[in-house]
Amino acid sequence: MQRNILITGASRGIGAAIAEALAHQNHRIIALSSSDGDLGDPDVPPRLWADSLDRLDGRIDVLINNAGVFEANPIGSDGAEWLASWNRTLQINLTAAAALCRLAVLHWQETGLPGRIVNIASRAAYRGDSPAHWHYAASKAGMVAMTKTIARAHAKEDILAFAICPGFTMTGMADEYMASRGGDKLLADIPLGRVAMPGEVAEMARWCATDAPPSMTGTVLDINGASYVR
Known part of the structure; x- marks a missing residue:
């Protein structure tokens, strides 16, 4: 069945891989990136939703929230600077995703x-x-809790929610972080011996978006090479 799918953060890395995986199944996809609007601006998510809904003829079947930032914020920074960085990350990684989830549920x-x-x-x-x-x-923990809450609240309406928790993935963002903290030491902490590839995460997202059984709603899936098991 062809679905109308909205993906954020789809210009590269995991988001681009997700868009490619779904495109191979001939779904209609809106793949958003920062060039479409800054999710740090609270007014942007509603605009992006409305624009995407219009482009998809008034129907969106799947929302995939992938957009995010990973910016260092040392605790020794100036207080106002530290708070501004905290708020920016929470706005982009969690609040913007929440706004889009709300509009999708409605x-x-x-x-x-x-x-x-x-x-x-x-x-x-x-x-x-x-x-x-x-x-x-904190932003990603909030995203997991939000996903579980949506699943519990709306399963009876056939509105399903899943979360995927990657560890290090072979993207530009992870490369920079690994280099700054000693890549060999970080790899030694991954029993698989390597970081995940974007296509591996994309396959999980594709499956959740299209094929995962409804009884799985609320599930959180790990993909981290056994570097963290729970």
Whole structure:
């Protein structure tokens, strides 16, 4: 069945791989990137939703929230600077995703259509992250909790929600982080011996978006080479 799918953060890395995996199944896809609007601006998510809905003839079946930032925020920074960085990360990684999830749920309630949400979170939601990335870990933990809440609240309406928690993935963002913290040491912490590839995460997202059984709603899936098991 062809679905209308909205993906954020789809210009590269995991998001681009997800878009490619779904395109191979001939779904109609809106693949958004930062060039379409800054999710750090609270006014942008509603505009992007409305524009995408219009481009997809008034129906969105699947929302995939992948957009995010991973920016260092040392605790020794100036207080106002630290808070501004915290708020920016929470706005982009969590609040913008929440705004889009809300609009998706309202859309499916108003139309009576089934819908699926796939939120790309992080291993950091459970394991935490570096001392300079409190905000990133908090934003991803919030995304997981939000996903579970949506699933519990709306399963009876055939609105399903899944979260995927990658560890290090072979993207530009991870490359920079690994280089700054000693790549060999980080790889030694991954029993598989390598980081995940974007296509591996994309396959999980594709499956959740299209084929995962409804009884799986609320599930959080890990993909981290056994570097964190729970």
